[in-house]
Amino acid sequence: MITERAEALHHTAGRESGKRVAATPIATLPLQLTINGEERALQVEPWTTLLDLLREKLDLTGSKKGCDHGQCGACTVLIDGKRINSCLKLAVTLDGAEITTIEGLGQPGNLHQLQAAFIEHDAFQCGYCTPGQICSAQGLINEGHAHSRAEVREQMSGNLCRCGAYTNIADAVIEVLDRRANGEKQE
Template identity: 70%
Template sequence: MSATLSEATPVSFVRHPIRLTLNGQLRELQVLPWTTLLDLLREQLDLVGTKKGCDHGQCGACTVLRDGKRINACLTLAVMCDGAQLTTVEGLADGDRLHPMQQAFIKHDAFQCGYCTPGQLCSAVALAHEGRAQTREQISELMSGNLCRCGAYNNIRDAIEEALPLCRQPEQGGDQ
């Protein structure tokens, strides 16, 4: 007795449907269970702004925003993002109008080779929304998951420090 294709196909090769909002656009996708968000973005959706650095979650080059919070796309399975709202560096600008953090990075020359810049930008935008960084030291500490091989840290800090007030989201509700 021979097995049918569905009986012979290992469960791990079954593609899983996911729905997510990516840079403001609803996407319905089929992904293999082991596909990382980073590989989905770069290889299947051709959003190559998010970089593959260490592939171990140590450098932050792959940082994107999931529901407004920063995550390492290399450590996140795509199936974990079902129902999520994702923002990559490509989604920060509003058409031709750059995000205030992008403008500040340009103004302060907060990049040299630029490889880490997309992850730095996404992380800095999330940092601004978190509202926890008030000083240069806090910016340094809270951005420590994003490494820059060129050593442009002073310029990155300058850019973030300038853009923080422009990027903060107003408090939702709160005690009166």
């Protein structure tokens, strides 16, 4: 008796939920973004995070989904030149924004200063956090917050590296800051 009742409830619930899902259209909203210098007109679901938009809809997979809670920094990108954890930002809130991902900073054969400095200083091991580290470093340079090793380490503390390359990461960022202070053009 109990089994028959449970089975009947299961079949009824399945039909009802099936009807509701099928009858509910997925609403999208228009969104205008400039991503890595390219104007994009998009339609996105209101709950889509910037990270999911970049990775799943635009195939820009450099930004990584680490914790998906804004605690690791692997998803860091630049919005209007400032660092942000893209896993925490709803894409629809960024209409008109300029977004730069790791793919927009440099290209093979034409690396950005930070990318070259990370290679020179061996500032990565597994590389999973590297795109977020580099975008965060570019953001702190843009923001003018870091002028010393201690400030770089403090400003980069939201970007975790499971391999422990923090000293080398700080060395790479300091090198680029020193070049900038000496008047070298930043790319």
